Amino acid sequence: MKTHNLIILLLLSSISFGQSPRQTSVLSKKIDSLSSVTNNQSNSLLEIKSELKKSKNDFNEKIDFQNQTLSFSTNSVSTSLSGLSNYLTVWGIVFGIIAIFIAAYISYIQRKVESILAESKELLIQQKQIQKEVNHSQELIEKDLDGLYKKLQDVEVTHMLKRLKANPQDLVNLFSPLASKNIDRKHYPDFKEIALKCHNPKNPEFERANYEINLLLFQHFPSESYFDRDIGENMRIILPELLDAMFPSEIEYSTEKLIKFASNRSLQNNSEILKYYFESIENSKYANNDTVYKASYTNCISKENKFILLKTMLDSQITTTFVQKCGKLLLEEYQSQVNDSSEAKILENVKSRLRKPPSTKEP
Structure with missing residues (x-):
């Protein structure tokens, strides 16, 4: 600008x-x-x-x-x-x-x-299975109450025997329960073991236990224990006491078992042991119990055993009642069926005894 x-x-x-x-x-x-x-x-x-x-x-x-x-x-x-x-x-x-x-x-x-x-x-599956088993068990119980009762008793006996093997003197508390039960043959080894522990003559504390275990053995296993090589001798020593403590039905049962046991093995070899048994019977309150003598004769099974048994009793001066009772049965059955002189001689001896009045003992 x-x-x-x-x-x-x-x-x-x-x-x-x-x-x-x-x-x-x-x-x-x-x-x-x-x-x-x-x-x-x-x-x-x-x-x-x-x-x-x-x-x-x-x-x-x-x-x-x-x-x-x-x-x-x-x-x-x-x-x-x-x-x-x-x-x-x-x-x-x-x-x-x-x-x-x-x-x-x-x-x-x-x-x-x-x-x-x-x-x-x-x-749920287990519950159904348990329910099924319960129902099955209930059916079995209802069908076999006796069998169940025996099984329960057997379990109880097993526990008591285990306890006694650990402490035999406890038999004073367990004698009654064991005496009141039916005991299976499988328990015999346990009873025998306890009996061996109780047989202690040097210790007075075992005297009662020794008596009670032998009484139980003779009640439940008469033939096995009476002829047993380990405990039979101890039992025979106190046999009179055992007989006095038993009931008539128990004596009859024991006699039947003893005769059958001896007959099935060798009555000849066991005749002396049987003689002592019947001598003890004659000296007990069961001397006149006809059922005992009839059971002993019947369960000899064979003719040979019956003659052997009578011959054994004829050699004793104590078994008079036995010879009287069983001798009659022998004569009635075999008087007309004598095969040899030994049988004839036995029958003559029986007849001779029958002529004498039987000794009477208070039952």
């Missing part, structure tokens, strides 16, 4: 050199006026420029302020977004861990429920 004004002034100045003084004066005035106007315009322009510069600076400041504000806002938003992102990340991890634990817990509960269901099914 200044250059433009200067050019104009130069042009005007060159023109003025060709004009008259008056014209020059006028022109000079015009030039001055124009210069003044130009200066004024120039000043105005400078002011405008200054104002524009100031406005520009203000505008730039405002823009800078806006930029700073925007930058701060952006940073704040960015920070907030970053914090929110971190927050969401942390909570995402937390929720992930919680989800894992929840999934594991649900899986555990599921396995537990499945296990309980399996156990319940198994228990």
Whole structure:
């Protein structure tokens, strides 16, 4: 703008050199006026420029302020977004861990429920099986009460014998229960073991136990124990006491078993032991018990055994009643069936004894 004004002034100045003084004066005035106007315009322009510069600076400041504000806002938003992102990340991890634990817990509960269901099914099957066994057992019990009672007794006897083998003197407490039961043959070895422990003549404390175990043996296993090589002799020593403690039915049972046992093996070899038994019977309260003598004769089984038994009793002066009772039976059965002189001689001796009155003993 200044250059433009200067050019104009130069042009005007060159023109003025060709004009008259008056014209020059006028022109000079015009030039001055124009210069003044130009200066004024120039000043105005400078002011405008200054104002524009100031406005520009203000505008730039405002823009800078806006930029700073925007930058701060952006940073704040960015920070907030970053914090929110971190927050969401942390909570995402937390929720992930919680989800894992929840999934594991649900899986555990599921396995537990499945296990309980399996156990319940198994228990139901077992319950049905138990119910079936109970019903079966009930049927067996109802069908065979006697058999069940015998099994229970056998278990009880087993426990008592185990106790006695450990402490034979305890027989004072267990004698009655054992005497009242029907005891199986399989328990004989246990009774024999206890009897051997109780046979202790040097210790008076075993005297009662020795008597009671022999009484039990003679009651439940008369033939096995009486002829036993280990304990039979001890039993025969106290036989009179044992006989006095027994009931008639027990004496009859023992006699039957003794005769059968001897007959099935060798009555001839056991005749002396049998003679002592019947001598003890004759000296007991059962001397006149006809059932005892009839059982002894009947269970000889064979003719030969019957003659051997009578011959053995004829050799004793004590067994008078036996000869009287069994001799009659022998004569009635074989008087017309004598095969040799030895049998005839035995029958004659029986007849001779029968002519004598039998001795009478109080039952």
